[in-house]
Amino acid sequence: MSPRADAIRNRAKILEVAARVFAEQGAAASTEQVAAEAGVAIGTIFRHFPTKADLLAAIMKDTLARLAERMAAPEATLFGVFTALVAEAAAKRSVVDLLPGLEVTESVAQFRAVVAGLLTRAQAAGEVRAEIGPDEVMALLVAVCQGALRGGWPPALQRRTLSIVFDGLRAAPDAGLS
Structure with missing residues (x-):
């Protein structure tokens, strides 16, 4: 899988997991939990979404x-x-x-x-x-x-x-x- 395809897949997985985590726990949920459940490093989340507000948006x-x-x-x-x-x-x-x-x-x-x-x-x-x-x-x-x-x-x-x-x-x- 090319890095581009992998990045697209990671972004989609992060959004899917983050939507569920924030829906269950509210906006106070941690990006670390999102990373763990999405199976990516926290740096991967911040590469796609530099801030938590960017992820929520x-x-x-x-x-x-x-x-x-x-x-x-x-x-x-x-x-x-x-x-x-x-x-x-x-x-x-x-x-x-x-x-x-x-x-x-x-x-x-x-x-x-x-x-x-x-x-x-x-x-x-x-x-x-x-x-x-x-x-x-x-x-x-x-x-x-x-x-x-x-x-x-x-x-x-x-x-x-x-x-x-x-x-x-x-x-x-x-x-x-x-």
Whole structure:
């Protein structure tokens, strides 16, 4: 295997392991533990990610890119994606708290664009009120996911909370029909 291929493999393995370790233990987890579990030297991590913040930013960028890819699937719906993200947030801790200090602005903008696309599709299908914009959906998504992250919400609470949020987003039935 060429050094380039090996470096690509190491980077992918580091991101995979780091995402799991930080999800399980929070942002205070050590890069030494990530190196040990990834089977690489600590120097290999620092060659790819000079600081812990760089590693955390890379995890967030990778996570947002994977979420955006899932959300861009033709069968994806705004309510389905919202539900899946809340379930994932409730199931694990994350490095989301560090977002304001991380350089992930471009990744967040790409994620927001995908959310806007789902919103447009839902509005065109008459599922979501026309006056709701991407900023409102992003605010709700972030707020509900933060609640689920902090509270480790059980499935019943997730369903009830999402029902309230979705009722607020849904287009009202046509008042002219009986």
